[in-house]
Structure formats: structure tokens, C-alpha cells
Amino acid sequence: MFISKFAASLIMETIQDIVIVGAGNVGTHLAEIMLEAGFTICQLAERGATIVPGKDLYIMALPDAAMEEALSEMPLKDEMLVHTSGSVPMEILSRYSENTGVFYPLQTFTKGRPIDMKEVPLLIEANRIDNENILVEAAKKISNKVIVADSDRRLSLHIAAVFASNFSNHMYDIARHLMEEQELDFDLLSPLIIETAAKARALGPDKAQTGPAKRNDREVIRKHLDMLKGHEAIKELYKRISDNISEQEK
Amino acid sequence: MFISKFAASLIMETIQDIVIVGAGNVGTHLAEIMLEAGFTICQLAERGATIVPGKDLYIMALPDAAMEEALSEMPLKDEMLVHTSGSVPMEILSRYSENTGVFYPLQTFTKGRPIDMKEVPLLIEANRIDNENILVEAAKKISNKVIVADSDRRLSLHIAAVFASNFSNHMYDIARHLMEEQELDFDLLSPLIIETAAKARALGPDKAQTGPAKRNDREVIRKHLDMLKGHEAIKELYKRISDNISEQEK
Structure with a gap:
């Protein structure tokens, strides 16, 4: 059992290259914070922009009502896809990828106001335990308060x-x-x-x-x-x- | 006119010796802050205590409902008498002294939590302009934000x-x-x-x-x-x- 856990951790994928869809308050702050934490932000896409394919993580940082339209135009196969909303169930992502989750920061973001993200709770959900592990690992690089929570709890x-x-x-x-x-x-x-x-x-x-x-x-x-x-x-x-x-x- | 103003300022009384009636959150904080500002706190009286007579200023820091009972037992002639309430009209003091006013700090006080009083607005009202001047002068020693306001405005x-x-x-x-x-x-x-x-x-x-x-x-x-x-x-x-x-x- 110890060995299989160890083996699993060796093959566990990690996230490096990130695309953020939505360049509003949440998207812009996440981009800055994740860049500082050592991630590569491949794209911080304004609404309607063409999205680059094949990266490790796609973060939807759009208003709830704009999310589905943007998703329907995304060039995804099975890339990890998350949204950042407190009120949207994870399940709406399942039509667009097999690897889905949520990355919800419990904070109010304003352009030009820096936030100490380390203290901001980051609520994580994922469609499978392996995806949950990958997202939690990524979340821990930017926040000291990572919490796994399902959609109802969120x-x-x-x-x-x-x-x-x-x-x-x-x-x-x-x-x-x-x-x-x-x-x-x-x-x-x-x-x-x-x-x-x-x-x-x-x-x-x-x-x-x-x-x-x-x-x-x-x-x-x-x-x-x-x-x-x-x-x-x-x-x-x-x-x-x-x-x-x-x-x-x- | 200049001379008479100058003369007036020479004879204007100032406040030094203070009695605070009520040793709750407001009374205790005011006592500490006024002591630091160089006033003499002759008494910080618990409810029901015997009040010393003849001081420069009597500050009522009691709940609104307890104020009148305490006032009726106070040994006042014409000493300056103020309350610290946001919602009590100044006029209730007029039965107890000829020199009355209000000294209302716009803050929430909690025992054990220090407050930077310099930034806290202090609302002043008085029954006559000479008393107003005396109270404003005293208030400026503890707050940078002294505002004269009548009871309705307060x-x-x-x-x-x-x-x-x-x-x-x-x-x-x-x-x-x-x-x-x-x-x-x-x-x-x-x-x-x-x-x-x-x-x-x-x-x-x-x-x-x-x-x-x-x-x-x-x-x-x-x-x-x-x-x-x-x-x-x-x-x-x-x-x-x-x-x-x-x-x-x-």
C-alpha cells in the first residue's frame, strides 16, 4: 500500500502551463498571483478571443451567464477545465472535457487592489480523485487555505x-x-x-x-x-x- | 473687533479636571485617551458611585436609559455637563446645569481593544457659543476630526x-x-x-x-x-x- 501510493505520486501529473479565459477582476488577479507562484500563464484571454489548445489547465473566469457560450467555442479534448464561480455547479463543464473541477477563491477582487492570496480560502472540487489531487496541489502553491468542497457546500x-x-x-x-x-x-x-x-x-x-x-x-x-x-x-x-x-x- | 476677540480668548476658560460618570466601554476609553492627552481624570465613577463636586467637566458615559436617574443625584451647580450619546437630545441636561453640551465619539468601543482616537470623529454640541468653544478646544486635544453638530444632525x-x-x-x-x-x-x-x-x-x-x-x-x-x-x-x-x-x- 505504501509503495502503490508512492508510485501514484510519481506518475501524478502536475500543472504548469495555464490558460485563463476572462480578463476581468478574477482572471487578472489569478494570472498575476499564479505567475508569481511559478506557473506559466500561456494566455489571459479576453472574452471572445481564440483560445490556444493543449495546455495543462483552463480556468474559466467569466460571469456565470457568459460561461456556456465561451465553453462551446473552446478547442478542448481532455484538458483539465475548471471554473471560478461560487454558484455554478461543476457539472456544467462535463460536456466540454473529461477532466473538470472548480477553483473558487473566497474574495472580492478589484483591478488595481493587490490581494494577499495566501490568506484567501480557495475552494476546490473535481470530478475524480486524481483530478482533485492535481488541483489541490496547484492550489496549495497560491493559498495556505485550500478546502475541498462539493457544489452544495460551495x-x-x-x-x-x-x-x-x-x-x-x-x-x-x-x-x-x-x-x-x-x-x-x-x-x-x-x-x-x-x-x-x-x-x-x-x-x-x-x-x-x-x-x-x-x-x-x-x-x-x-x-x-x-x-x-x-x-x-x-x-x-x-x-x-x-x-x-x-x-x-x- | 480684533482686540475684543483676543481679549475673549484670554478669559476663555479651559477644561482640565474631568469627572467621567460610567465606567463601561465608552467611559473607560475616554478616561484613558483624555489622560494621555494631558487632562486630569479626577474620577471614573461606576454607576451609583458618589460624584465629587466642583470639577471643570462632567461627562455622562451611561446607557441612554440610565442617564436621567444618575443626573438627578449629581452634586452640580453650573459645572459643564455633557453626555456621549448619539441619540439623546442635549436638552435633557438643561435641568441639571446651565452649561451643557454633547461629546459624541463616532466609534464602537470594546474593553481591551485600543482605539486610535485621533482619527475618530467627535461630534460636539453646546447650549451656548462660549461653551461650544470650550468643548471644541477640549475635543481637539483628543481628535483631529471635531465636528459641531446639533441634535438632529447627530x-x-x-x-x-x-x-x-x-x-x-x-x-x-x-x-x-x-x-x-x-x-x-x-x-x-x-x-x-x-x-x-x-x-x-x-x-x-x-x-x-x-x-x-x-x-x-x-x-x-x-x-x-x-x-x-x-x-x-x-x-x-x-x-x-x-x-x-x-x-x-x-
Whole structure:
């Protein structure tokens, strides 16, 4: 058994030459990070570009809705093919290659903002155990937090990420809106926002929760709702989120 | 006119000796920060303690609901009296002193977590312009961001702070809940949360917004709502916040 494992590791293929399809935020960042990690980026292809054949790994870094059209034009035989989406099942790739998987980085990427990828969780899935081993090996070269997760588990994580990132950012944006009405600069809230994020990390968000809803301070909540008259959508959100927080404290 | 201003500045009182009533998160942090800035903290009083009379400034750092009871027992004549609340009008102090104001730091304080107060906005209000000058002078010794704001404006800022801090933390907490169900460690989301906060600061949250609701990606939203069956409160929040984000993109 020891010998056969050893033999397997000797013949296990490794990934060197990579094609990334999609030159948006995710594609561009992955290209830079993988280049630094010693991989060869043969192509970072804009949408619609002709894709070079015969490389070790094809990474689809396109919006979910654009993926299938791009796949149908790719010159693949059995090359390893992965996507980078939190919400697309791996199975949609099975029509295009026999070696498929997922390479999903749990982070928000912005052009021009460097990311320390070593700390970013990288969720891996593959259609076979040998492919999983190959992808995990490649993933470990760029991240210290490689996690094997099937499509359902990845989708749950994606929903969690929507709350933790997209929705928290929307809370900041409502705050910005309310401040601009008072001709106050949003940047005044920066120390509060940065400290809130750091505190949630240090204590856990359940222990870090503060505010009138947490204290169930109905007098303050009533004042806030009064002030939000004329902002019905924001008022409704205020009420629901406060109820949700108070509910958890019971 | 120049001379009278100059003369006024010569006779303007300044604050040196301070009593802080309330030894919770806000009181304790203010005491440390003001001590470092060169003020004398004569007393940091627990709730119910006997308050020393005759000092330059009395800072109420108690929960809103506990404030009036503590005030009614304070040995004040006309000493300067302020509170630190975002949501309490200055006027409630007028029964207890003729020199009143507000000293509201826009930050979330936690025992044991040091805060760089220089960057924290400090909102000042006072019942007369001479008192305002005295409080602003004191405030500038601890913060680079001193803002004079009346009670209505401060309440608006407090609501903005609730969204930016209490509600974004609740979004993190929902994410934690969803992750724990998958037996995944909340800390996996830390790089995403920290980057989201930093990005909102750098770009503004309107430009930093990403995710399925922003793209109005109904397919992904539908998948997420399907996965949230059995979590009706979370599902309802997901739907409303997504609608709100999509609405803004129109």
C-alpha cells in the first residue's frame, strides 16, 4: 500500500502551463498571483478571443451567464477545465472535457487592489480523485487555505459571502446616503467601519454585536424610525434587521 | 473687533479636571485617551458611585436609559455637563446645569481593544457659543476630526452608524451562522470582510458594490433563495436587501 501510493505520486501529473479565459477582476488577479507562484500563464484571454489548445489547465473566469457560450467555442479534448464561480455547479463543464473541477477563491477582487492570496480560502472540487489531487496541489502553491468542497457546500459558502461582503457593503452604502443628505463626508465613518470588521474577526460577530437592537432599546429604535420617515425602503430594512437582531438576543 | 476677540480668548476658560460618570466601554476609553492627552481624570465613577463636586467637566458615559436617574443625584451647580450619546437630545441636561453640551465619539468601543482616537470623529454640541468653544478646544486635544453638530444632525449620523456598524456586523453574524451549519470556521471569511471594508473606504461603497444583486443576476439569486429554504427570516432579509441593491442600479 505504501509503495502503490508512492508510485501514484510519481506518475501524478502536475500543472504548469495555464490558460485563463476572462480578463476581468478574477482572471487578472489569478494570472498575476499564479505567475508569481511559478506557473506559466500561456494566455489571459479576453472574452471572445481564440483560445490556444493543449495546455495543462483552463480556468474559466467569466460571469456565470457568459460561461456556456465561451465553453462551446473552446478547442478542448481532455484538458483539465475548471471554473471560478461560487454558484455554478461543476457539472456544467462535463460536456466540454473529461477532466473538470472548480477553483473558487473566497474574495472580492478589484483591478488595481493587490490581494494577499495566501490568506484567501480557495475552494476546490473535481470530478475524480486524481483530478482533485492535481488541483489541490496547484492550489496549495497560491493559498495556505485550500478546502475541498462539493457544489452544495460551495453554494452555501457563496451565500455566506454575499451576506458578509455584498450586503455589508450595502449597509455602508445606506449610511453613505444618509450622511450625504446631511452634507457629511462618508469617510467620517471609516474608523467605525474598519474597527467593526476587525472586531468581528477578533471576537466573532455574535459577541461583537452592539447597538440599540441588541440592547432592545425601543426608545432609540422609535426615534430612528421617526427620523427615517420619507425613506420607506431604508426604514423597512432598519425595522427588519433590528427585529432579527433582537430576536437572536432572546 | 480684533482686540475684543483676543481679549475673549484670554478669559476663555479651559477644561482640565474631568469627572467621567460610567465606567463601561465608552467611559473607560475616554478616561484613558483624555489622560494621555494631558487632562486630569479626577474620577471614573461606576454607576451609583458618589460624584465629587466642583470639577471643570462632567461627562455622562451611561446607557441612554440610565442617564436621567444618575443626573438627578449629581452634586452640580453650573459645572459643564455633557453626555456621549448619539441619540439623546442635549436638552435633557438643561435641568441639571446651565452649561451643557454633547461629546459624541463616532466609534464602537470594546474593553481591551485600543482605539486610535485621533482619527475618530467627535461630534460636539453646546447650549451656548462660549461653551461650544470650550468643548471644541477640549475635543481637539483628543481628535483631529471635531465636528459641531446639533441634535438632529447627530441623530442622523447615529442612524448612519447603526447601518455601517451594527447592521453590517449582523450581516457577518448571519454569514457565521450559515457557515457553522456547514461546519466551516467563520474565520475563513475574514480576508473577504476586511477587504470589503477597506474597499468601501477606498472607492466609496457605491462604487465598491459587487455580487448577484448588483448584476441583477436572477439565476444566482433564485439558487440562493432555494438554498435558504428553512431559514425564513434570513431568506426574507436576503430578498429585501437584494431588491434594494437592484433598485439602486436601475
